[in-house]
Amino acid sequence: MPYKVLILVCGIIGYTGNKKASKVVLKGLMTLEYRGYDSAGIVTLDPKIRIQKNVGKINQIDFDMEKLPGNVGIGHTRWATHGGVTKENCHPHISNNGKIAVVHNGIIENYQELRTFLEAKGFVFNTQTDTEVIPNLIEMYMKENDFLDAVKKSIKMLEGSYALAIVCEGLEKVIAVRKDSPLVVGVGDEEFFVASDVPAFIEHTKKVIYLHENDLVIINKKLKIFNLKEDREVERPVHNIDWDMEQAKKGNFEHFMLKEIAEQTESIKKSLRNNTKEIERVSWMINDARKVYLIGCGSSYHACLSASYKFSSLAKKHLDVVLASEFSNYRDLIEQDSLVIAVSQSGETADILEAVKSAKEKGAKVVSIVNVTGSSLTRESDELLMMNSGPEISVLSTKTYTSQLVVLTLLAYATAGRYDEGKAKIKDLINYVYYITSANARDYIRKLSEKIKDSEHIYLIGRGLQYPTALEAALKIKEVSYIHAEGFAGGELKHGAIAMIEKGTPCIVFTSDLTEKEMVGNASELKARGAYIIGIGPRNNDLFDFFIKVMQADEANSICQIIPIQILAYQLALLRGCDPDRPRNLAKSVTVK
Numbered sequence: 001m002p003y004k005v006l007i008l009v010c011g012i013i014g015y016t017g018n019k020k021a022s023k024v025v026l027k028g029l030m031t032l033e034y035r036g037y038d039s040a041g042i043v044t045l046d047p048k049i050r051i052q053k054n055v056g057k058i059n060q061i062d063f064d065m066e067k068l069p070g071n072v073g074i075g076h077t078r079w080a081t082h083g084g085v086t087k088e089n090c091h092p093h094i095s096n097n098g099k100i101a102v103v104h105n106g107i108i109e110n111y112q113e114l115r116t117f118l119e120a121k122g123f124v125f126n127t128q129t130d131t132e133v134i135p136n137l138i139e140m141y142m143k144e145n146d147f148l149d150a151v152k153k154s155i156k157m158l159e160g161s162y163a164l165a166i167v168c169e170g171l172e173k174v175i176a177v178r179k180d181s182p183l184v185v186g187v188g189d190e191e192f193f194v195a196s197d198v199p200a201f202i203e204h205t206k207k208v209i210y211l212h213e214n215d216l217v218i219i220n221k222k223l224k225i226f227n228l229k230e231d232r233e234v235e236r237p238v239h240n241i242d243w244d245m246e247q248a249k250k251g252n253f254e255h256f257m258l259k260e261i262a263e264q265t266e267s268i269k270k271s272l273r274n275n276t277k278e279i280e281r282v283s284w285m286i287n288d289a290r291k292v293y294l295i296g297c298g299s300s301y302h303a304c305l306s307a308s309y310k311f312s313s314l315a316k317k318h319l320d321v322v323l324a325s326e327f328s329n330y331r332d333l334i335e336q337d338s339l340v341i342a343v344s345q346s347g348e349t350a351d352i353l354e355a356v357k358s359a360k361e362k363g364a365k366v367v368s369i370v371n372v373t374g375s376s377l378t379r380e381s382d383e384l385l386m387m388n389s390g391p392e393i394s395v396l397s398t399k400t401y402t403s404q405l406v407v408l409t410l411l412a413y414a415t416a417g418r419y420d421e422g423k424a425k426i427k428d429l430i431n432y433v434y435y436i437t438s439a440n441a442r443d444y445i446r447k448l449s450e451k452i453k454d455s456e457h458i459y460l461i462g463r464g465l466q467y468p469t470a471l472e473a474a475l476k477i478k479e480v481s482y483i484h485a486e487g488f489a490g491g492e493l494k495h496g497a498i499a500m501i502e503k504g505t506p507c508i509v510f511t512s513d514l515t516e517k518e519m520v521g522n523a524s525e526l527k528a529r530g531a532y533i534i535g536i537g538p539r540n541n542d543l544f545d546f547f548i549k550v551m552q553a554d555e556a557n558s559i560c561q562i563i564p565i566q567i568l569a570y571q572l573a574l575l576r577g578c579d580p581d582r583p584r585n586l587a588k589s590v591t592v593k
């Protein structure tokens with residue numbers, strides 16, 4: 001009985017043009033590795049199908065490029081949660097007759113029925129993946145149809161989510177199709193690309209088409225797009241990307257995570273620079289709505305939680321903060337005059353897309369705060385606020401988290417009718433952000449990293465705005481260093497978690513002008529139980545064993561207080577021998593539920 005291999009995200013690419021396809025595909029896969037890194041594979045046509053695939057990170061796989069000739073190719077980098085990370089399960093997957101190859105990002109929910117159906121027709125399965133049914137369906141339909149019609153008929157059979165790139169031996173083209181998984185087209189000079197994300201081809205072209213749901217594209221010498229739902233050929237606009245390869249490269253930094261932490265002076269400026277009109281419009285929507293929900297997952301959820309404190313203190317508004325994956329529990333409360341603000345770096349997170357769709361079905365308005373241009377969420381929204389952080393490659397959200405905070409803080413100020421004040425307040429942070437991300441500040445924080453690198457647990461506490469910061473900081477430490485870290489509201493400690501404190505347990509205490517007195521009280525409770533106290537805030541205190549000074553920035557505190565912890569998490573990862581850009585079990589965007 002085959003078991004389900006749950007593929008949460010992967011990166012795919014397809015190429016047709018005059019260049020050697022294997023080279024283009026391999027380079028593209030390297031830029032997509034943040035989407036998955038347990039195995040990879042390439043197929044090219046010469047015009048016969050040539051395939052190479054294996055387990056391991058892309059730079060560890062010894063692709064023999066001589067054995068991958070031709071100008072048409074597809075490739076895949078995979079990320080699986082369970083099931084075999086084996087050579088057989090790597091993509092591309094090939095049909096029984098060896099003529100059709102498929103790469104897939106997403107999950108085919110009805111693959112077991114399809115497999116049984118195909119087995120009854122004599123097809124044999126060699127892998128445990130859901131994807132293998134696709135090339136075999138196409139093979140079956142090609143007995144009576146041409147390649148395109150066979151693909152269309154096969155797609156009709158699929159339930160679930162997919163971005164697919166497909167080639168057929170002897171035909172110089174790639175067919176690609178998307179539903180609930182991202183896919184973009186790069187339009188070059190006599191060459192075309194399809195990929196899960198723009199960095200895969202930005203080196204070759206900055207012209208991009210963002211495919212819509214159920215779009216199917218054929219690339220060869222020309223480009224043709226069909227929408228399978230509308231059952232007709234369609235035209236999609238070509239956009240120009242305003243960032244370049246340099247921004248998607250590591251430059252002088254050892255890891256993307258550090259580069260992206262260090263980039264925050266620039267990303268915060270960029271997030272501040274635009275959106276004035278849109279922010280004003282959204283602030284009116286907030287003021288007009290009967291109920292406003294802020295939804296997100298992971299770090300984006302923490303940004304929402306942080307924003308709710310700002311809306312409360314500045315605009316005297318209560319916004320309901322809900323985890324996108326839990327939003328269905330509130331569905332019955334959504335009405336036509338509800339407003340849902342969806343926050344997502346990628347704009348492709350399945351939980352958030354589903355929450356937004358269900359809110360729209362109930363007639364609610366949707367505002368999205370997104371970083372990735374053209375992503376699915378951008379098309380589901382009545383209003384869109386772009387974060388403008390530039391590409392974030394590291395799996396961990398760092399610069400995009402602070403950009404989300406910038407946009408949400410501006411929005412809270414705008415809702416209170418104090419937009420200019422908010423903007424000025426965030427501008428005041430820029431010099432501080434420059435200082436705290438500098439090599440000097442990083443060296444200072446390294447002393448702390450060395451002291452606590454062998455800890456089993458780290459606890460983090462804050463009150464008010466510093467509470468969501470404590471949650472986000474704990475997530476950062478956990479994700480990348482695998483040290484157990486937990487954030488609490490300062491007042492909650494005595495209700496249970498204090499039982500965990502032993503001699504030497506590191507406890508990070510976030511303070512601010514507003515919360516200092518109570519936080520020092522909490523710090524002394526911890527100290528009395530032997531904790532090693534790390535203070536982060538505007539003023540040092542005798543109780544602190546280590547202190548990181550962070551300027552007092554009122555409603556903008558959350559933006560500058562998280563940065564030292566991003567650096568700490570990065571350094572802890574390095575000191576513990578973990579790869580900061582490839583945290584185990586994680587992937588950048590989680591495109592299935």
Ligand code: M6R
Binds near residue numbers: 298344346349352395
């Ligand atoms: O792309 P999104 O903002 O929707 O992603 C949400 C989360 O998956 C993401 O923030 C995740 O928690 C990151 N690994 C945090 O570093």
